[in-house]
Amino acid sequence: MNFSATHRETFLQRLQSEPFDLLVIGGGITGAGVALDAASRGLKVALVEKEDFAFGTSSRSTKLIHGGLRYLKQLEFGLVKEVGSERAVVHHLAPHLVVPEKMLLPLYEKRGFGSLLTSLGLKLYDWLAGVRPEDQRKMLTRGQTFKAEPLLNPLDINGGALYAEYRTDDARLTIEIIKTAYRKGALPVNYLRVTDLLYKHERVAGARVMDEVGQREILIHASIVVNAAGPWVDELREMNGSKTGKYLHLTKGVHIVVSRQKLPVRQSIYFDVGDGRMIFAIPRDRTTYIGTTDTNYAGSKDQVYATQEDVAYLLKAINTTFAGVDIQSSDIESSWAGLRPLIHEDGKSASELSRKDEIFESPSGLISIAGGKLTGYRKMAERVVNLVAERGFANRKLATPHTHKIRLHDAFFSDDQEVRHFTAMTAFDLKQGGFDESLAEYLVHNYGKQAKEIVEKAATFEEDKGVALIRAEVMFCINKEMANFPVDFLIRRTGMLYFRIERVRQYLDVVLNIFSNAFHWPLPVAARERARVVKEIDSATLFLKL
Ligand code: FAD
Numbered sequence: 001m002n003f004s005a006t007h008r009e010t011f012l013q014r015l016q017s018e019p020f021d022l023l024v025i026g027g028g029i030t031g032a033g034v035a036l037d038a039a040s041r042g043l044k045v046a047l048v049e050k051e052d053f054a055f056g057t058s059s060r061s062t063k064l065i066h067g068g069l070r071y072l073k074q075l076e077f078g079l080v081k082e083v084g085s086e087r088a089v090v091h092h093l094a095p096h097l098v099v100p101e102k103m104l105l106p107l108y109e110k111r112g113f114g115s116l117l118t119s120l121g122l123k124l125y126d127w128l129a130g131v132r133p134e135d136q137r138k139m140l141t142r143g144q145t146f147k148a149e150p151l152l153n154p155l156d157i158n159g160g161a162l163y164a165e166y167r168t169d170d171a172r173l174t175i176e177i178i179k180t181a182y183r184k185g186a187l188p189v190n191y192l193r194v195t196d197l198l199y200k201h202e203r204v205a206g207a208r209v210m211d212e213v214g215q216r217e218i219l220i221h222a223s224i225v226v227n228a229a230g231p232w233v234d235e236l237r238e239m240n241g242s243k244t245g246k247y248l249h250l251t252k253g254v255h256i257v258v259s260r261q262k263l264p265v266r267q268s269i270y271f272d273v274g275d276g277r278m279i280f281a282i283p284r285d286r287t288t289y290i291g292t293t294d295t296n297y298a299g300s301k302d303q304v305y306a307t308q309e310d311v312a313y314l315l316k317a318i319n320t321t322f323a324g325v326d327i328q329s330s331d332i333e334s335s336w337a338g339l340r341p342l343i344h345e346d347g348k349s350a351s352e353l354s355r356k357d358e359i360f361e362s363p364s365g366l367i368s369i370a371g372g373k374l375t376g377y378r379k380m381a382e383r384v385v386n387l388v389a390e391r392g393f394a395n396r397k398l399a400t401p402h403t404h405k406i407r408l409h410d411a412f413f414s415d416d417q418e419v420r421h422f423t424a425m426t427a428f429d430l431k432q433g434g435f436d437e438s439l440a441e442y443l444v445h446n447y448g449k450q451a452k453e454i455v456e457k458a459a460t461f462e463e464d465k466g467v468a469l470i471r472a473e474v475m476f477c478i479n480k481e482m483a484n485f486p487v488d489f490l491i492r493r494t495g496m497l498y499f500r501i502e503r504v505r506q507y508l509d510v511v512l513n514i515f516s517n518a519f520h521w522p523l524p525v526a527a528r529e530r531a532r533v534v535k536e537i538d539s540a541t542l543f544l545k546l
Helices: 005-017 029-040 077-093 114-129 142-148 170-183 230-239 308-321 377-392 416-432 437-447 450-458 465-481 486-493 501-519 523-541
Strands: 020-025 045-048 099-108 138-140 157-167 187-189 192-200 203-211 216-227 248-259 268-272 278-284 287-291 334-343 358-361 367-370
Touching (some): 020 203, 045 170, 045 192, 077 157, 114 138, 142 157, 170 465, 192 216, 216 230, 216 377, 230 248, 287 308, 334 367, 486 501, 501 523
Parallel strands (some): 020 045, 099 268
Antiparallel strands (some): 138 157, 192 203, 203 216, 358 367
């Protein structure tokens, strides 16, 4: 059966009537990774997400699969080794979605670590992560640094370095992992909020869940429950009466998006802003995005947006780092803000807190996982499922962890060359069909080989070509990726609200119409969903003063 939002009723019936080995709460990258690992080892898995998959931090990161160079400064060698080595693994699993990207690191006379220390640090970084010799760091002279990025303000730059990272789309990665978990037998469903836990002989044995689409309650029974609720982990621990000892410390990180014309950087740059912090400027499509901030956060976890202060901080950083660049608040096309679910440590500032993951086990058996990185999702999942196996299934022979071999598509790409070839073919098909061929890269990055299915479907619609392509995309996301609402499509399935916001405005009514027809919405529901998109556009483009 397709992973379609139109099969919701059937999925909910299964969730209520079948007992599961494992219930995962949270459909971010952590929960998705746990579901895939557990299902591929032979456990019967359900996953519930209170909003859309990747609604939380997993659609609001810097979108890098990276080793975390700055964690070397905090002497977190174990973390750097693990996530650094994971980069190549995740690239192999989905080469169209996790793309190699050289990062330029400008070096300054009066800030940062200087050339010698940086050179040693990057060498250590490459060594810990086992980077191939041809991709290892390259130190640059002052002249070479400007050649690599002529836009840099020459003021006190004395050299630079190039090192290897990968860029991705966090929400797409999460959704592809969710879909792969489904193919392996797991049952992940979005818009299901856990409102209480169920107990049997004082052990957690499932959850009471609110269906946010149909507004009814269901009960899900499972031998073990994993809490992978990211910034909401402590809410579940409170529900379980087990929030003792360590607790979460949330910090907010903001990104802004400007047009590539406004900030035409040649490649990704990671620069020192003079207050001890580092910021990325990353080209993507026809935009460049810049981030991030790192400030303590105590507001609503469901509505996290950039404020004027966040924007001013990032604009100052860009306008002083790049010469001849004068970006104003009015130049910002879009933005997003996410919460880091870090573990609190007394006396440490937001930036000093460790990014390591930690597992908490409650006396009644709730297993919670917090902290960590997008990049390390696979290893985190392995650790959680090892514990699940030990606690619940010691007498059952489960397969050993093998998600490093599970590609994130049935029709996968074997390497970068195949991705390039397929992108060229997609551009050709688009042109032949009268569509905008410049969308090929976007379509392949987003959907991999599934892009072919979308383009072929679009060719069967007799209407304006732009509308036909959007229609085919929306239908694909409803029928194969469990998109329930326009916001799911415009934010998590396509990133359109961040990187092509003008297309959101252009096609909003078309998208709304397709959802309305697919789900037979009465007018008030369609109006509510339209308002939801407009609110998201406003929140990404209008910045409140704190
Ligand atoms: P989330 O993605 O937040 O998922 C938790 C989910 O649980 C949410 O979707 C939520 O709706 C759901 N949930 C909560 N309560 C319930 C309930 N009661 N019932 C059902 N569902 C519930 N890492 C990298 O590797 N690379 C980067 O470039 C990077 N950049 C970052 C930049 C920023 C600004 C931030 C904030 C983080 C960044 N990270 C990065 C870290 C990374 O994004 C996070 O570690 C990761 O996304 C956390 O995923 P998660 O699944 O644990 O949490």
